[in-house]
Amino acid sequence: MVCHKGRREMKHDKVKALATDWRVLTLAILLILSVVAIYPHFDDNGNLTTNLQYGLDLQQGAWLQLEFQSEVVGYSTTQPVDTFVTNLSKSLDADVEVVDANHLEIRKYYTQAQLEPYFAASGGKIVSYQQGVSKDTAADVKTILENKINSMGTKDAKVNVLTGVNGVARYVRVEMAGVDMNEAQQIVGKQGKFEIRIQTAGNQTEHVLYGDSITSVQTPNKDTRGDWGVSFTLSPAGAETFRQAAIKYGATTDPNNHQLAMILDNKTVYSAPLSTDLASSLQSTATHSMTASTGTGTYGMQQATDLEIHLRAGALPVDVKIAGSGSTSASLGAHYMTMCMIAFILALITVGFVIYYRYREPRIVLPMVLINASEIVILLGFISAIKFQMDLPTIAGLIAVVGTGIDQLVVITDEILHEGIVPSPNVYLKRLGRALTIIMIAAATVIIAMLPLALMDLSTLKGFAIITIMGVIVGVVVTRPAYGKIIMDILSE
Amino acid sequence: MGLFSYNIEKYSPKQLVIIPLVLLAIALVVLAYVTVTVGMPVKPGIDFSGGTAITVITPDSSDQLRAVFADYPLVSISEGVNNGKFLTFSAMDDTKYQGLTKLVSEKYPDARIDQIGEAFGKTLQDQALLAMILAFIGMAIVVFISFRTFVPSVAVVLSAFADMVMTAAMMNVVGIPLTLGTTAALLMLIGYSVDSDILLTTRVLKRQGKLNEKLSGAFHTGIIMTSTTLAAVVVLLIVSWIGQVQVVEEISAVLLIGLIFDIMNTWLTNVGILKWYVTKGGGK
Numbered sequence: 139m140v141c142h143k144g145r146r147e148m149k150h151d152k153v154k155a156l157a158t159d160w161r162v163l164t165l166a167i168l169l170i171l172s173v174v175a176i177y178p179h180f181d182d183n184g185n186l187t188t189n190l191q192y193g194l195d196l197q198q199g200a201w202l203q204l205e206f207q208s209e210v211v212g213y214s215t216t217q218p219v220d221t222f223v224t225n226l227s228k229s230l231d232a233d234v235e236v237v238d239a240n241h242l243e244i245r246k247y248y249t250q251a252q253l254e255p256y257f258a259a260s261g262g263k264i265v266s267y268q269q270g271v272s273k274d275t276a277a278d279v280k281t282i283l284e285n286k287i288n289s290m291g292t293k294d295a296k297v298n299v300l301t302g303v304n305g306v307a308r309y310v311r312v313e314m315a316g317v318d319m320n321e322a323q324q325i326v327g328k329q330g331k332f333e334i335r336i337q338t339a340g341n342q343t344e345h346v347l348y349g350d351s352i353t354s355v356q357t358p359n360k361d362t363r364g365d366w367g368v369s370f371t372l373s374p375a376g377a378e379t380f381r382q383a384a385i386k387y388g389a390t391t392d393p394n395n396h397q398l399a400m401i402l403d404n405k406t407v408y409s410a411p412l413s414t415d416l417a418s419s420l421q422s423t424a425t426h427s428m429t430a431s432t433g434t435g436t437y438g439m440q441q442a443t444d445l446e447i448h449l450r451a452g453a454l455p456v457d458v459k460i461a462g463s464g465s466t467s468a469s470l471g472a473h474y475m476t477m478c479m480i481a482f483i484l485a486l487i488t489v490g491f492v493i494y495y496r497y498r499e500p501r502i503v504l505p506m507v508l509i510n511a512s513e514i515v516i517l518l519g520f521i522s523a524i525k526f527q528m529d530l531p532t533i534a535g536l537i538a539v540v541g542t543g544i545d546q547l548v549v550i551t552d553e554i555l556h557e558g559i560v561p562s563p564n565v566y567l568k569r570l571g572r573a574l575t576i577i578m579i580a581a582a583t584v585i586i587a588m589l590p591l592a593l594m595d596l597s598t599l600k601g602f603a604i605i606t607i608m609g610v611i612v613g614v615v616v617t618r619p620a621y622g623k624i625i626m627d628i629l630s631e
Numbered sequence: 632m633g634l635f636s637y638n639i640e641k642y643s644p645k646q647l648v649i650i651p652l653v654l655l656a657i658a659l660v661v662l663a664y665v666t667v668t669v670g671m672p673v674k675p676g677i678d679f680s681g682g683t684a685i686t687v688i689t690p691d692s693s694d695q696l697r698a699v700f701a702d703y704p705l706v707s708i709s710e711g712v713n714n715g716k717f718l719t720f721s722a723m724d725d726t727k728y729q730g731l732t733k734l735v736s737e738k739y740p741d742a743r744i745d746q747i748g749e750a751f752g753k754t755l756q757d758q759a760l761l762a763m764i765l766a767f768i769g770m771a772i773v774v775f776i777s778f779r780t781f782v783p784s785v786a787v788v789l790s791a792f793a794d795m796v797m798t799a800a801m802m803n804v805v806g807i808p809l810t811l812g813t814t815a816a817l818l819m820l821i822g823y824s825v826d827s828d829i830l831l832t833t834r835v836l837k838r839q840g841k842l843n844e845k846l847s848g849a850f851h852t853g854i855i856m857t858s859t860t861l862a863a864v865v866v867l868l869i870v871s872w873i874g875q876v877q878v879v880e881e882i883s884a885v886l887l888i889g890l891i892f893d894i895m896n897t898w899l900t901n902v903g904i905l906k907w908y909v910t911k912g913g914g915k
Contacts, residue, residue: 205748473874477873480870481870485867492858493859541863552851552855582773583769583825589765599814602815603818
């Protein structure tokens with residue numbers, strides 16, 4: 139009796155010591171945080187859902203790959219750069235942007251052969267030619283597309299720029315959940331031409347500005363009177379042009395008969411008089427920042443949201459063409475999801491059996507499988523937290539983590555149980571250290587091998603690489619040291 | 632583990648490496664032949680060559696599907712067990728593609744469509760190739776830094792190289808195309824194959840004891856590592872085959888092939904070179 143009680147107290151102490159060990163503690167905290175991030179709960183219909191987001195493989199959705207109708211040209215010229223660029227832009231009838239000292243971005247599609255005579259005529263030579271846009275332009279397009287899609291009320295959309303080895307981006311990939319191919323094409327496939335005009339008399343209007351003079355567009359907001367509106371800013375030159383046109387056509391003196399019209403693809407999307415205070419201030423000075431009011435209530439808010447997209451649509455600097463596309467139906471997505479769950483659970487169980495076959499010791503097998511499962515939970519927590527959309531390659535990556543994870547737990551166990559004897563704590567730590575060294579090297583190779591993919595924007599594989607790397611890091615830093623500690627306490631009992 | 636007995640005492644390093652080396656040579660010949668005929672070491676899928684893939688679950692037979700898509704450049708139809716069908720088409724122009732998507736949405740509204748333009752496929756190809764080369768070089772650097780001895784490091788890198796080459800050759804033989812998914816699988820193989828090689832090298836170089844005991848000890852651990860992964864991959868392959876989840880099926884098939892070659896390359900190629908190195912007086 140006494141002996142028994144003593145043992146029990148000892149066990150209790152051990153559990154307490156284990157629970158306060160920093161390795162085990164870190165694991166526990168991360169697990170709790172992960173469950174919070176995943177947030178399993180019942181939705182309004184009583185179905186179990188989580189915060190996890192799924193990619194287009196696993197739910198209804200569509201993706202589009204857009205090709206920039208533009209090229210980055212390496213050049214040399216004997217002319218002053220400014221003159222050269224102006225001449226070229228005029229003769230090509232295209233926007234020509236200076237990328238750096240040796241490169242120009244021509245925002246209209248021409249082949250190299252088509253360009254050469256124009257360059258020669260302007261006194262220059264083509265050194266290199268690459269279809270696509272510069273990094274900066276690509277970043278702009280990405281931002282514009284993201285805003286355009288997200289304000290359309292679609293679920294989180296992913297916009298990835300596919301940058302080539304030389305830093306020129308030729309493609310941008312858009313992924314949208316919950317929409318079909320048709321909607322997707324409507325949202326991103328077309329680029330609008332945005333124009334601001336002023337009414338001169340009756341139905342007559344005069345051109346004032348194009349969308350390229352708009353430098354930024356804010357999200358819709360409501361003023362103190364409950365009017366919804368969209369604020370936008372004009373470039374300095376644009377603001378001056380706007381002021382002069384407003385004065386010239388009488389919009390400042392008689393706003394109601396000389397309304398301001400915003401036109402997208404030849405369709406008037408907004409028309410209103412200048413407000414009285416803007417009209418009077420424009421008499422004396424140019425205004426960079428203004429707000430287009432769209433009315434009150436839900437209607438006004440909807441109008442403002444649409445206008446915001448229209449204003450941005452005008453700012454997309456380069457034409458795009460669809461180079462690739464795809465869509466998954468809701469039922470097939472659900473089918474894939476079921477299959478992945480089955481595969482995942484079966485894989486975990488099978489691995490458990492193999493491990494059991496090897497060690498025949500539930501005290502080893504159980505912690506191993508649990509640690510392995512906890513790695514997956516932490517990874518899922520991470521995926522939830524960064525709002526990453528899980529797709530089929532990501533799930534393959536997760537299963538890869540199950541595989542490598544178990545492998546390395548085997549390394550630890552075998553290293554510790556060397557020659558079949560449970561070692562003293564000193565020897566134990568030495569052996570654990572040695573096992574962790576092997577694991578570190580293996581982990582470093584996996585991370586290095588996946589790094590190019592993670593950095594490269596190779597469309598769908600990027601997610602896979604990031605998840606694999608994260609899995610390896612979580613394993614090395616958190617779960618495997620914790621396993622080493624737990625298994626020591628279990629074995630030394 | 633009783634199932635395998637690993638006793639290589641009686642074999643010389645030369646005998647150990649001869650089979651893998653012959654296989655490696657054959658694999659390189661296969662890859663060279665495919666490169667000459669197709670332009671890439673492994674026959675590319677639509678991700679890299681451009682084209683359209685349609686996944687659909689339908690009781691219609693292959694012949695019926697062929698009739699439905701008679702007007703389109705159908706390349707292949709593969710069937711799963713649950714009425715799943717996977718159709719691939721070669722590249723077509725925009726009007727033709729629009730006709731195809733219309734036909735699909737009328738006949739098979741629940742289908743999944745993937746289309747890649749040829750030029751885009753080429754871009755992906757270049758990037759995938761670069762990723763693979765960089766990954767391999769990166770792995771080699773990590774291995775050399777970790778062991779800081781030439782021959783054992785070369786052995787690890789060579790084993791990983793042989794894994795990838797043999798797997799790629801086998802993909803051609805069994806008809807698995809090179810896609811984004813299978814590229815990922817090949818990269819994953821770098822990680823997996825190096826795992827057991829590192830265990831082996833560390834055990835042999837950094838532990839005290841007789842070489843043969845260290846080798847069989849490492850094998851004891853290493854083979855269970857590979858078999859757990861193999862078990863997971865086999866489950867994945869079976870489920871994705873039954874469920875006709877094409878991407879996962881291809882990934883797991885490549886991993887399965889790669890892991891089997893890895894067993895050979897670790898326990899014959901790598902061990903052979905290590906044994907030669909240690910008996911020549913290298914290591915402890």
